[in-house]
Amino acid sequence: MALHKENPIDGSTIWPVPTCGPVLILGEGYMNIRSVSVDILALLTCLSGSWSCGGNVDSSSERPRAIGAAQIETTRDATDADPVVHCSSPSAARYSDWSTPVNLGPIVNSTANEQNAQLLKDGLAIYFSSKRDGGVSDQDIYVTRRASVDSPWKPPVKLGPPVNTESADFAPNVSIDGHLLFWASNRPGGHGNADLYMSRRDDPNDDHGWGEPVNLGPKVNTGDFEQAPNYHQNAEEGGGNLYFNRGNPTLNLADLYYVAVSRDGVAHGDAVQVPGLNTTGANEQAASLRHDGKEVFFFSNRPGGEGDLDIWTSTRRNAHDAWSAPVNLGPRINTPVLDVTPNLSFDGLTMILGSNRPGGIGGNDLYVTMRSKHVNDSDDEDCAGDL
Structure with missing residues (x-):
């Protein structure tokens, strides 16, 4: 079973990395590395072949994944709430909470x-x-x-x-x-x-x-x-x-x-x-x-x-x-x-x-x-x- 999938937006390859979130680069001296925990449901969703899930790294050029010069992970840590589900359908898109600014x-x-x-x-x-x-x-x-x-x-x-x-x-x-x-x-x-x-x-x-x-x-x-x-x-x-x-x-x-x-x-x-x-x-x-x-x-x-x-x-x-x-x-x-x-x-x-x-x-x-x-x-x- 392939763990990667084609991005339906632009055809780029997306690899599920459940223990790693999108990368954010910040100004020098402003490093904030957060601990990461894996949501079992999100992991199962990844393994089932979905094209994007918690921690996936989107290689698409459409996604400005970095903002400045030390890395910060934005997946949830143990104190974060569950991702917000914006509609009741089982096919709903979900976002994580916003990270601390x-x-x-x-x-x-x-x-x-x-x-x-x-x-x-x-x-x-x-x-x-x-x-x-x-x-x-x-x-x-x-x-x-x-x-x-x-x-x-x-x-x-x-x-x-x-x-x-x-x-x-x-x-x-x-x-x-x-x-x-x-x-x-x-x-x-x-x-x-x-x-x-x-x-x-x-x-x-x-x-x-x-x-x-x-x-x-x-x-x-x-x-x-x-x-x-x-x-x-x-x-x-x-x-x-x-x-x-x-x-x-x-x-x-x-x-x-x-x-x-x-x-x-x-x-x-x-x-x-x-x-x-x-x-x-x-x-x-x-x-x-x-x-x-x-x-x-x-x-x-x-x-x-x-x-x-x-x-x-x-x-x-x-x-x-x-x-x-x-x-x-x-x-x-x-x-x-x-x-x-x-x-x-x-x-x-x-x-x-x-x-x-x-x-x-x-x-x-x-x-x-x-x-x-x-x-x-x-x-x-x-x-x-x-x-």
């Missing part, structure tokens, strides 16, 4: 604020905003790169003009194909306090090849604050939706919105509120969707959290159904202080967040958390809440 270290983080980070699809670049030494404004957009998923991150580099200005430029989001950049800025010539902008580049690996910024216009931008864009690309429909938050967060008026945006970065129609995710008298900000549109993460100060601002999540059956009631990610991810700007990787297994929790470098730091996916052979992609 780990600081990305002093190469990526500084004594200033870092947040709004995005791990690009290939796992070789992180775009984020920061007010570190050398910044020309309140905030600038930076990128850090590495040679491979097993290499350390290089020192972050400012994008420079025309993306960064003497005004605040922050909350970057790059499209899956790497050709579009969306971000927020309060530069002159906008419609309000902070507007959303878009830029294009021909070479998806040229971080200094971004073209002249384009304001997304009055159907998206208003006299209020528009921030934290997240472009959810839809291959079937040839375009996508841009998610963002609108409203003044200091007045608890920030809500999540979305608008249809083409592959050329052109907004079509008016932006509307995201049904089911917003609450009255609280902020909902920085929505990040999984690539299939069935799961979303955002941060909020709504009641029921662990602290001031927490990360919440919601799921749905498909991209056209209603969102479930949002659920707090709990004390492993959230703290009594600020836990903000979650951003999910393309494969849905890595999330980068900002936090000013104790033990950081200074201000808001970037942290990373991971989870693993367990799927049996009859995985039902239409199961309610299936992730």
